[in-house]
Amino acid sequence: MRCPDLRLALAAWLCAPALAIGAAEQVRTELAARFQKDLPALPASDYILGGAAFDPALRARLDENANAAQTSGVLEAGRKLFSRKFKNGRSLASCFPNGGKRVAGAYPQYDSRLKRVVTLETAINQCLKANAEPLYDLDDPATLGAVAAYLRSLSDGQKVAVRVPAAAEERFDQGRRLYDSRMGQQNWACASCHVQGAGKRYADIPLSPAIGQGAIATAIRDGKAVTLQARMRECLERMGVAPFAAGSDELNNLEYYLTYLSNGLVMRPNAWRPAR
């Protein structure tokens, strides 16, 4: 152990990051065990169905719309933007290893130089910036949403594999605390609906479990690509909280936490979801 003298409070504080190694995995396995106990009939592979896992009629609509990402034209629009040549002759594809194949599962990532969590959407904009191209609006389904959906489609069938290195434990924990904190006019936490409430109903809508939510991003709704952070912002509004901006550290940490919870699940990116 690097800091044996835990008798001193100061030493305990200084040692906290070192002692926290592996904490993320512990949090994930404890939550997975809780869902197995609370929702024994539901195999973990079905968590990605979201609320439809608890509602046969909604499940049938999900199956009918299985190809929504293609039929809506979102993937084709995203593919064009992804391969579009920049003024310098490069493209978004040149910023990602393997031309973007099988990379989405490793996002969000911790950038140790910036000391920030970088989502797939931020990475797309970082690439544009590095190539002196105008950035996409993080809230725009037609540009950033479509590119992110296409890039994620190149990882269809891969597993979520987010890493939380020791230096990033603090960010993960900030996301976890935000997820578990009661906020806003209704005094709800995200966990009130997606952990304690998973499988129950809110205003007659079946509630998805926290595990799985990170494995379907981006969602296709009304023919548009809706990012995970846009979904989180909608939920913050439901809670009566002024939503944090897309790309803010708060939402990035929340996405880091939430996506890590889905580690090991097979991704089904760009799943159809019903209109609000």
Ligand code: HEC
């Ligand atoms: C009052 C209940 C409630 C609270 C609190 C709540 N949500 Fe939701 N959330 C919903 C409902 C309803 C939906 C749509 C049905 C579903 O997928 O669960 C939803 C959907 C989602 C989805 C999309 C899931 C999918 O599979 O399509 C994500 C991601 C999400 N919420 C994240 C969050 C986060 C993060 C918080 C906290 C900031 C939060 N939610 C707080 C009710 C809630």
